[in-house]
Each structure stands twice: as C-alpha cells, then as structure tokens.
Amino acid sequence: MSFQFLSLEADAEGIAVLTIRRPEKLNALNQALIGELGEAFRQVAADGAIRVLILTGAGEKAFVAGADIAELARPNAVETVEVSRLGQETFRLLETMKKPSVAAVNGFALGGGLELAMAATIRMGSPNAKLGLPEVKLGIMPGYGGSQRLPRLVGRGRALEMILSGEAIDANEAYRIGLLNSVVPQAELLDAAKAWARKVIANGPLGVAFAMQAVDVGFEAGPETGMRFEAMSFGALAGSDDRREGLAAFLEKRKAVFTGK
Ligand code: COA
Secondary structure, eight states: OOOSSEEEEEOTTSEEEEEEOOGGGTTOBOHHHHHHHHHHHHHHHHOTTOOEEEEEESSSSEEEOOBOHHHHTSSOHHHHHHHHHHHHHHHHHHHTSSSOEEEEEOSEEETHHHHHHHHSSEEEEOTTOEEEOGGGGGTOOOOSSHHHHHHHHHOHHHHHHHHHHOOOEEHHHHHHTTSSSEEOOGGGHHHHHHHHHHHHHTSOHHHHHHHHHHHHHHHHHOHHHHHHHHHHHHHHHTTSHHHHHHHHHHHTTSOOOOOOO
16 A cells, blocks of 8 residues: 555565655644554554564654644544544554564654654654653643553653643653663664664564563553463463574574574
C-alpha cells in the first residue's frame, strides 16, 4: 500500500525507517495519518525480513507536533472516546509488534508526538528536541496513552509535573530523566539509531522478542506474573536453534549466526 503521509523503507540489513511526512504542519497527526500508521505497523509486524523499526519526522524541526488541533474540535464526546481508542490501539500495535523500535526524535515531540515516541522501545533525540504533553493548555488531556506511559518511563512525580504544567522539556533534561535514551547531533541521529538497530539484529531474534515481552508482561501484570513469564520464556528458548547456536558459537570462539528458530 502506498501512503500519503508516510514513507516506509526497509534495507537489506532488516532495518526499516518510517518517516512521518507532513512537514508543513510539523507532522501533526490527523486521522488519515493515524490510519496510515496502523497500516504501516501491521506491515512491519508481518514482514519477517524487518527486524527493527526506526520512526522519525520529515524536516529538521519536528518529530511530530501532536494530534492535529484543527481536527480535535470536530467530534462530539462519544466520537472523541473513539478517537482516543483508535490512537491508543494504533500506538499499541507499535509497542506489541515483538520487534524493537527506535523513535528518532528530530525536533518537537509534543502531545500525540511524544505519546507515539513513548510507544517505541527506545528514544534517541537531537539537541533541538522538545518533549512535552501540552494538552492541558488546550483544555484537554493526553488521550493517546500519555497518562499511562509517561509515569512508567520517568516516574509518577516527574510525569505529573509535565502533564499538569503542560510545559515541554529540552533534550538534555529529557535525557537526564530517562525520557530520551541518548542525545545525538541531528545529522547523526538516523545513523545512531541504525547503529543500535544493528547491535540488536546481531543477537538471537527469539531472545530479543521474548525479553521484550517479559519486560512488558511484568510492567502490566506485576513482577510475580512477570517472573513466571520470564521463566517460561527462558525455558522455551532452551528448545531453540538460537540457543544451541549462541552457546556453541561462544565455546567455539566464533560469531553466532542466528536463524530465529
Ligand atoms: N496540529 C495542527 N497543526 C499544527 C500543529 C498541531 N498539533 N502543530 C503545528 N501545526 C501547524 C501550525 O498551525 C502551522 O500551520 P500554518 O503554517 O498553516 O499556520 C504549522 O504547523 C507550523 O507551526 P507554527 O506554530 O507556525 O511553528 P512555530 O515554530 O511557531 O511553533 C510549535 C512550533 C510546536 C511550538 C507550535 O506549532 C505548537 O505549539 N504546536 C501545537 C503543539 C501542541 O499543542 N500539541 C498537542 C496537540 S494535542
């Protein structure tokens, strides 16, 4: 499927780059764009050749400056619940596709833009990045998962500080509180994201996928259930070619060649 607001390009290494292309509106997420994101996430999940997804925004100014404010005034209360659910479910596809993703935050990540970046596995930002949930300034509140993911990433106190003031923080502060994993000059941001992706791709695909799920299950259901899931996953890997190959390669002092089986 071809997209109006996105480009999705995969390379031979298994890295796909999804670029949100609406730079004249600072890549703001209208409903059509949310629909395209859902389609793109489904495509990436289904494509066995893609191992890591990188998300970024077109232009040098914005990752995504939020949900499209011009569209927000139109739906009534009941319809707005559905707008929120659709956004939440779309970002959840990214979070649960069992493949790591990197949000390359190349500028403003506000409102829905930060909510999208927080659904990615990790976030790398350029020095001009500004991250915030300014919804309360508009008389609304975060509606695409921000009230749930921000406290999980930075702790309840810092999350409430940001959500209730609506103030954005700069890249260094975001790095300091763990909202960005790293800060990289803008011209090197995509390369840095790809370098991390290559490190992941060199590892056992099943181990990577199971470890991601163990972290999520623990966050969602608590550590006791998480521990059980971890033990079951750890055990399941014992039957895999990846484990045989990984252990043998170490003992034979060679590089492992994993198949994800
Ligand atoms: N929704 C719709 N359009 C948006 C948008 C959004 N979230 N963010 C930016 N735009 C549009 C602007 O309306 C403007 O369009 P125009 O040229 O047709 O007037 C264009 O993108 C450029 O933005 P502009 O405001 O002129 O850039 P700036 O550099 O002066 O300011 C921001 C940048 C990010 C500070 C400012 O655009 C802003 O505050 N955006 C809204 C952020 C927000 O509240 N997001 C949460 C929404 S729930």
